[in-house]
Amino acid sequence: MCEQENGPDPRSGDAVAERKRDLRERLLTARRHTPQEVLDARAASLGAHVLAIPEVAFAGTVAAYVSMGTEPPTDAVLAALHARGAHVLLPVLLGDNDLDWAPYEGPDSLRDAGRGLREPATTPLGVDAVASADVVLVPGLAVSADGVRMGRGGGSYDRALARVGENALRVLLLHPDEIDQDVPAAPHDQRVDVVVSAEGVVRFTA
Template identity: 50%
Template sequence: MSHIGGTAGPDKRTLRRELLAERSRLTSDDVSEAAEALARHALELPELARARTVAAYVSVGAEPGTLALLDALRARGVRVLLPALLPDNDLDWGAYAGQGSLARVRHGGRMALSEPAGRRLGPDAVTAADVVLLPGLAADTRGMRLGRGGGSYDRVLARLERADAHPALVVLLYDHEVVEHVPAEPHDRPVQAVVTPSGVRRFT
């Protein structure tokens, strides 16, 4: 477990900056090797083995890679939903139909995202998911997740709560991103599991 973020720990902005700097040092080989290991461990999760619908995302840059996992889920017959960023930072959703079904979309000055090119299903489509795979920069020993700060997934989690939907929440990280403490707000919800290239860590 990494000691980035001690018990008192830095604030969210500082912690994000430190973690993003560590990711920026990863080579493309590091990222692709980690992606294969992540997919292997994630597919062993009982929640994913039972799932009929999984809300996921397409990794960008040095994020822990998701494409191998998305393709493996689809090969199992799982319906995979992927997000499309809306102008207000909320997320719409579309079905994943293989890597050829993705479009590169640039939102303002940000990094281009890979989004589903097909029909939009509406922001509430996520409430049908059995598992939601969340992007993040870190998680702590309580299962509290540090996101990138855009607020899109805070809206997703609030939408799930309003719909009384209780999918398993799983975050995909590198090993050093499981830290002692992540600053949390009262509305933050813990995840049930973290998948890293070395295995799965579960939280009660």
């Protein structure tokens, strides 16, 4: 049989999964090759852009995450939200890659959860707690020109975002060169409303 007959059908879910794998590999390699001083230089402007979004500035409850490795850092954003009295929820990764949510009680309240993850040590409130958020800050690796998000491949945020209220603002934090990518989309892939990088804020229209 020729390769064309054996290759993935470009219309099938397998082809989407394969293209996502390739794109993830390319973007993760780019992150690994970004000098630490460049990552550090982006941190302050990213945080300032996030906190200046009006919905973030006025949110009563923000579901967020603790960044790891070469992800755009969230520590300063979490601390600032907590300091101004916002209710901040953080994810707790479950065995099936779904996300539970627990309250953030300040920088000293996180524990090492292994594999570079830091999680809240507080009591989890359940997978549906994310529905109480006015704003959801999510990690990822890429976003398309119309707001389709791609993450690391666990499907965690596709599940979590499906539980978020329809008036909540979904905000993705990325590095500048990860925006406007040709993201392969499957029906389960969730969109975001806004992407923020060190270079600024982009809002997607519905």
